[in-house]
Amino acid sequence: MSIAANIEKLKQQLSQNIKLIAVSKTKPVESILEAYNSGQKAFGENKVQELVSKYEQLPKDIEWHLIGHLQSNKVKYIIPFVHLIHSIDSESLLLEVNKQASKINKIQKVLLQISIADEETKFGLDQNDLLKIIDNYISNDYPNIAIVGLMGMATFTENEEKIANEFAGLKKLFDQVKLGYFKNQVSFNELSIGMSSDYEIAIKEGSTMIRVGSNIFGSR
Numbered sequence: 001m002s003i004a005a006n007i008e009k010l011k012q013q014l015s016q017n018i019k020l021i022a023v024s025k026t027k028p029v030e031s032i033l034e035a036y037n038s039g040q041k042a043f044g045e046n047k048v049q050e051l052v053s054k055y056e057q058l059p060k061d062i063e064w065h066l067i068g069h070l071q072s073n074k075v076k077y078i079i080p081f082v083h084l085i086h087s088i089d090s091e092s093l094l095l096e097v098n099k100q101a102s103k104i105n106k107i108q109k110v111l112l113q114i115s116i117a118d119e120e121t122k123f124g125l126d127q128n129d130l131l132k133i134i135d136n137y138i139s140n141d142y143p144n145i146a147i148v149g150l151m152g153m154a155t156f157t158e159n160e161e162k163i164a165n166e167f168a169g170l171k172k173l174f175d176q177v178k179l180g181y182f183k184n185q186v187s188f189n190e191l192s193i194g195m196s197s198d199y200e201i202a203i204k205e206g207s208t209m210i211r212v213g214s215n216i217f218g219s220r
Helices: 005-010 030-035 048-057 073-078 091-103 125-137 161-180 199-204
Strands: 019-023 042-045 063-066 084-088 108-114 145-152 190-192 209-213
Touching: 005 019, 005 030, 030 048, 042 048, 048 063, 048 073, 073 091, 084 091, 084 145, 091 108, 091 125, 091 145, 108 125, 125 145, 125 161, 145 161, 161 190, 161 199, 190 209, 199 209
Parallel strands: 019 042, 019 209, 042 063, 063 084, 084 108, 108 145, 145 190
Antiparallel strands: none
16 A cells, blocks of 8 residues: 555544554655655654654655654754644753753753553653653643643554553543643644554543554555
8 A cells, every 4th residue: 555545544544532643763755755645644753853854855845743752962953843742751852952942042842751551661751750741741840841641652562451550540540630730721732642553442441642653654
């Protein structure tokens, strides 16, 4: 199947409140253009250097998402154009994003990445760190940041019950934070869970954004 056909097949599975992020890491510009020309406008990249390079070569109405681990010293390269950063995993990183966004008078949308997997290689905040950041955010410590939701990555396993439990736990935390801190705000509404291997489980557990690569562009 073509890239366009793969995207159409995926979108048929999604309700209107679930956004498809096409994960284009390692994929050539030509493949991204094929997806773009089929109507896909949101793309996710893992690495800053690759993201900047593709931004410079591709149409400027593409909505770029940084979904991989972000180092503080690379924040400045993406702030001018990135739509959403999914992977805020420390307060120090959030402070740097706020600092760089303030330089260009931008309110940068971010998701807070929560550690839900049984793997030490995956980044993320624990619940205490999350609540500390949100308290500071409510106190307006990051005036150039808009926290719009949470992100998580499940354990890489074939145990679907385990994946579902991890996603369900994050959805519960999302609901608690929304009710406790953002009850009267429509801006905190994104739960970025689900990738090619587990997006169907994530949808059942309340995902509003799925990050899918190989099901669109083929295996790496």
